[in-house]
Amino acid sequence: MERPMAMRNLKVWQKLAVMGAVLMLPFAVVTYTMVSSIDTLGSDFARQEIRGLEYYRPLLKLLQDQQEHRGMASAWLSGDASFKERLNSKGADIENDIKNVDEVDGRLNKVLRVGTKWTVLSAATRDLLAKSRVLPVDQSFELHTKAIEDTIALISEVGDQSNLTLDPDLDSYYLMNILVFQAPELSESLAQARGLDRRVDAAVEGTLTAVRAVASADLVQAQLGARRLVQDIAVALQAALVVQYSPSVVAETFLASRLGDADGRVFGTLSVGSAAAKEVVDLAFAG
Helix, strand or coil: CCCCCCCHCHHHHHHHHHHHHHHHEEEEEHHHHHCCCCCHHHHHHHHHHHHHHHHHHHHHHHHHHHHCCCCCHHHHHHCCCHHHHHHHHHHHHHHHHHHHHHHHHHHHHHHHCCHHHHHHHHHHHHHHHCCCCCHHHHHHHHHHHHHHHHHHHHHHHEEEEECCCCCCCHHHHHHHHHHHHHHHHHHHHHHCCCCCCHHHHHHHHHHHHEEEEEEEHHHHHHHHEEEEEEHHHHHHHHHHHHHCCHHHHHHHHHHHHHCCCCCCCCCCCCCCCCCHHHHHHHHHCCC
């Protein structure tokens, strides 16, 4: 089956589904592990999938920590000394992630055969940690992003080698396709937006908090909050993308109207007389 490689090729509802998958990854992976059917798929096939999930979990944690370390390093290198301790702590988290993947790789490489790529990635990540405090900001971001892209590529390789992306059951196949291919791409889009605008950061963090609340609520409360949650997910995703890829005037207008004090959310509102409102009007009637 053809693999979706770019988020831009997905429809809006598909992007929302992927966004939900990113935020709910721990629950989805655990659920999938519990419902894997050895009798239906055959013991060898199912065991290989379980091996893939074992390798997938520490890689996903490494990916998340790499993304957070990139943002913290950028802030530190830009002169924000308040990130010193957080950067140290996140570096320690990454070292621990590497040890966890090393352990899994030592057990499973004979059957998954991804050890060579992991050796290269782990060495590059450790080298990046060693010099991340002295690099120029742009170079630090570039090297972090390269390591992140290589981690996403390794996640895809694990998916292929472990049968996770070959599941004959369509429901399981689509779930794994989201988890292994689409979710890491989307998480990277969101991660790159961190630190670009405080309103985007607040929207993403607020959405994460809302997802955790819904996940721990009873069924009735979860259903009552579902509509607002999907709205928050959509706005957070739009904000993360627009701040990265749109002209500054478009990005500022979107953020001010959806995430500003007026709280326009989906439809967007701007305060009368605000700078953003004036700029929109000027552009609309420019001769």
